[in-house]
Amino acid sequence: MNATIAAQMTGADLLKLRKKRGTMIWVLVLALAPIVILFTVKAIQHASTPAKEGPAGGTPGFIDGLRLLALFFGPLAAILIGVEAGTGDASAGVFRDLVVTGRSRVGLFASRVPAALAACWAVVLLAYGLVLVGSFAFASNLPTPDAALILNGLGFALLANGVVCVVAVGFASLTTSKPAAITALIGWQLVASPLIANISSLGSARDAVLSQAIMHFSPVHIGGGRGATVSMAQATALLIVAAWVAIFLALGAWRTRTMDA
Amino acid sequence: MTATAPAELAVETVGLTKRFGERTAIDSVDLHVPRGGAFGFLGPNGAGKTTMIRMLLGLTHASAGSMSLLGRPVPAERAEALRRVGAIVEEPRFHPHLSGRENLLIVAAARGPEVRERIQPSLVRVGLAERADDKVRKYSLGMRQRLGVARCLLADPLLLILDEPTNGLDPGGIQEFRLMIRAMVEQEGRTVFISSHLLDEVEKICDAAAIVDRGRIVTQGPISELAGDGGDRHELILGVDDAELAISTLRASELVREVRRSDEGLRVLLSGGATTAAGLNAALVAAGVGVMRLEPVRHSLEERFLEVTSRLDGSISEQEVRL
Numbered sequence: 006m007n008a009t010i011a012a013q014m015t016g017a018d019l020l021k022l023r024k025k026r027g028t029m030i031w032v033l034v035l036a037l038a039p040i041v042i043l044f045t046v047k048a049i050q051h052a053s054t055p056a057k058e059g060p061a062g063g064t065p066g067f068i069d070g071l072r073l074l075a076l077f078f079g080p081l082a083a084i085l086i087g088v089e090a091g092t093g094d095a096s097a098g099v100f101r102d103l104v105v106t107g108r109s110r111v112g113l114f115a116s117r118v119p120a121a122l123a124a125c126w127a128v129v130l131l132a133y134g135l136v137l138v139g140s141f142a143f144a145s146n147l148p149t150p151d152a153a154l155i156l157n158g159l160g161f162a163l164l165a166n167g168v169v170c171v172v173a174v175g176f177a178s179l180t181t182s183k184p185a186a187i188t189a190l191i192g193w194q195l196v197a198s199p200l201i202a203n204i205s206s207l208g209s210a211r212d213a214v215l216s217q218a219i220m221h222f223s224p225v226h227i228g229g230g231r232g233a234t235v236s237m238a239q240a241t242a243l244l245i246v247a248a249w250v251a252i253f254l255a256l257g258a259w260r261t262r263t264m265d266a
Numbered sequence: 267m268t269a270t271a272p273a274e275l276a277v278e279t280v281g282l283t284k285r286f287g288e289r290t291a292i293d294s295v296d297l298h299v300p301r302g303g304a305f306g307f308l309g310p311n312g313a314g315k316t317t318m319i320r321m322l323l324g325l326t327h328a329s330a331g332s333m334s335l336l337g338r339p340v341p342a343e344r345a346e347a348l349r350r351v352g353a354i355v356e357e358p359r360f361h362p363h364l365s366g367r368e369n370l371l372i373v374a375a376a377r378g379p380e381v382r383e384r385i386q387p388s389l390v391r392v393g394l395a396e397r398a399d400d401k402v403r404k405y406s407l408g409m410r411q412r413l414g415v416a417r418c419l420l421a422d423p424l425l426l427i428l429d430e431p432t433n434g435l436d437p438g439g440i441q442e443f444r445l446m447i448r449a450m451v452e453q454e455g456r457t458v459f460i461s462s463h464l465l466d467e468v469e470k471i472c473d474a475a476a477i478v479d480r481g482r483i484v485t486q487g488p489i490s491e492l493a494g495d496g497g498d499r500h501e502l503i504l505g506v507d508d509a510e511l512a513i514s515t516l517r518a519s520e521l522v523r524e525v526r527r528s529d530e531g532l533r534v535l536l537s538g539g540a541t542t543a544a545g546l547n548a549a550l551v552a553a554g555v556g557v558m559r560l561e562p563v564r565h566s567l568e569e570r571f572l573e574v575t576s577r578l579d580g581s582i583s584e585q586e587v588r589l
Contacts, residue, residue, distance in 0.1 A: 009379050017375035024363055098359030099372075102417065105323045105355070106376040107348030113376070266325040 006112045014112070018120030021093050028089050032124075036082040036132040039073045044139035051143075062140045063147025064154070068225050070136030071158050075165040075223070076216065079132065083125045083166040084190045087173025090121035091257060092183045101266035114261040117174050118254070125170040129162050157224035165219045168246055169194070172215065175253030179260045202235055211235040218245035275337070276301045276425045276457040277322065282331035284317050284481075291317045293481040294331065299459055299474075301336075301424075304451050306468030306475035306489070307461040308571060314481040315461040316356060319429050323353055336424055349377075352418025353427040357434075358410050362403035366394055366413050369402060373417050381420050388419040392446070408439040415446070426450065426458045432467055444471050469567040477571060485570075492570050502543055504532040505559030506550065515553040521546050531559060 006014075023029060047061030047069075059065065073079070094100040094113070103113050136158075141149055150158065177186040198216045201207060211217060217235045221242035237245075277299035284292040292314045299305045309315050320326045322333060324344050333340050338347035360369045367385060374381040389395045392412040397405070405413065411431060418426050428447075432440045448471065450456045462468050468475050469489060476486035485492060506512040509532060516525045516534060521542045524535040536542050543560060550557050 010375070013375035013379065017372040020368060021361055021364065021372065024368070026363065093361070097361045099361060099369075101320075101323075101325050101355055102353075102359065102373060103376050104325055105348055105351070105353045106373060106421070107345040107351075108376040109345070265320075 006109065010108075011112075011116065014108075014116035015119045015123075018090060018093075018116050019123055022086065022090055022120060022124045025089055025093070028085055029124075032082040032085050032128055033131075035078050035085070036074070036128045037135060039078045040070050040132055040135045040139065043069055043073060044143055048143050051145075060143050060145035060147050062143030062145070062149070064140070064150050065147065066143060067136060067140035067150045067154070067158070070139060071162060071223075071225065074129065074132050074136060075162045076220065079129060079162065079166045080169040080194055080216075081191060082128055083170035084173045084187065084194065086125045086128070087121050087170040088177040088183055088186045088190065090117040090124075091174045091177025091179075092181055092186060095181045096183055104266045110262045111258050114178055114258045117178070118171055121170050121174050122167055125166055126163055129166045130159075133159055133162050154224060161223050164222055168215070168219060168250060171250050172253045175250075175255075175257030178257030179253070181260070181264065209237075212237045212241060213245060215246065215249045218242040218249075222246075274301050275299060275334070276305075277333070277335060277459060279318075279322075279333040280331055282318070282321065282333055283329045284314075284321055284326070285329040291481050292321070292328075295478075295481070295483050297476055297483060297486070299457065299476075301457050302451070302455055303473035304447055304458040304460060304471050306472035307459060307478060308465065308468050308475050308567075309461075309463060309478035311463055313463075313478045315463075315478060316429055317481075318478070319353070319355055319427055319461055322427065323348070323351075323355065325355065348421075350421055350424040351427065352415075352421045352423035352425075353429075354411075354414040354418060354431060355427075355429050357430075358414025358417070360402040360410065360413065363401065365399045365401055366405065366409075366416075367398040369413065370417055370420060374420055377420055384420050384422065388416040391419055392416045407434040408436065411435060411439070411443070423456060426456060428458065429461045430463070431460060432462070432464065440467070447471050465568045465571050475567070489567060492567060500536040500538075500542075501563035502534045502536065502546070503528070503530050503559065503561045503563055504534055504550075504557065505530075506532065507556035507558065508554075511553060512550060512555045515550055515555060516546070519546065519549055521549070533563070 044061045044066065047058070047066065050058040051060050094103060100113075104110060137150075137155065173186070173190055176190060177183070180186045180189070194216065198214050201214050202211050202217050204211070212235060214235065218237070218241075221237065221239060275298055277297060279295050279297040282292055282295045282297070283290065295318065307315055307318065317326070321328045322335060322340065324341055335347040335351055340347050360366075361372070364372070367389065370385045370388065371382070374385055386395070389398045392415050394409060394412055394416060397409065402410065402413070411434075432443055435443060444467075447458050447460070451458055451473075460468065460471060472489055474486070474488045475492055477484045477492070504512065509527070512532060513525055516522045516532070521536060521538055522534055523537040526533050534546070536546070543562065547557055547560055
């Protein structure tokens, strides 16, 4: 498969995603609404009790917004996009029609990944812009994030959501069931991961939790010690993130290659 | 059926077998589909037609045997074999949230950069150009079938494989579909492989057919031969003034293999070709029998189909069916 065909196939997968209006509305709501609510509520609190509540924006507001985007609601949006990309062809029944073009199944799987990432990162960019607008518009007398923090924060938001999105593409391609994949991934992300991270008796086994490893790349303090409940070396965190991505991409590709279409 | 060299075959399978656990869905099938015609793959529901097509297209693996499409072995050269193959498997499915044109764009992207230019001509060819930008969820079943054919045409196919293509179409849609398939064969020189359980459809569209039952090819050949109309099975209905004399004359003749009474008159199975009917007439007249009617029996494909797919005898095989 040459670069032209790869680009066309990715474009086709992106077309499927961005035209899936229902999913994209939910994605935008999950990514944007919490940030709007965060700044609105904090602004109202500051306006009503300025002595007790600080301004909504500034660097503290930026950190709160980044936390929402990178660790909580952003990943949920990324899961929806990844699952849609991973199961869209199978659930619409068109996977077999793509297989009979003669194109390799692994190629068909591979084109889903950049398409999902493109959609995911477009939404992250939009939400990150909203975080910046809130941080500067409601800064009042507080310091605002400098250029380095803005760039590092953007990189972190893209990484955190991109990794979850890619894992979701692989997992959804493995299950081929949209409801099952969404339920399992959101359950893991919102319920299982924090629970496991807080069971200290599990020791270093908790290092394998993806969200804990991702937190280690945050440019600012957004959680427990150095931004994570579980402490680990940066290299370990990198390995764990890479392993999650590699394992789920491999599983998704294997399933796409071997399943009856 | 005349022997066809492998290079002239659009589809060839040898000993193709598909097993699901203990159950054998396709049992050692040898299929020969010549190029440049419409070929019917006829069988009752559950006979294995769709499974066979799915194996040919690489949608599911064969348990044993070999196959080739357009002279290229599958799956060894699957990508090259499918490059000029268009297929509709079961009902044509699309992304309902996309327009017809966008759905074709997605398949065109997988087929290659040059295929994009064929989208508009394909839509025009199937009469969907004006509705191409409507969402597919608003299409009728007939429109989806046509869009499915348009999707096949993106490959500029030498071979079209259509699985039950007229399912759900109204009579007008079926007629339109038949004309389109015949035009593809006669004017464009494509080979069309149609699986169907509808005898009438296959008889009207196809030049040749294979009849499949319980995963086995029971018989295959030109439609006229399968129907016993022009092959080596020639029957006449005779109306005569003296049945007894006619029967004794006919039984004495080398031209006759079998004679029996029927509601229509005497039913005579000839031992030679259709031209022996004239000699038979002369023999009867010479014996003093007045012949009021002499009419060749035209077997319908339906009769042959019901005969060879009989479920009464579980051990029917190709060798046991004499056409």
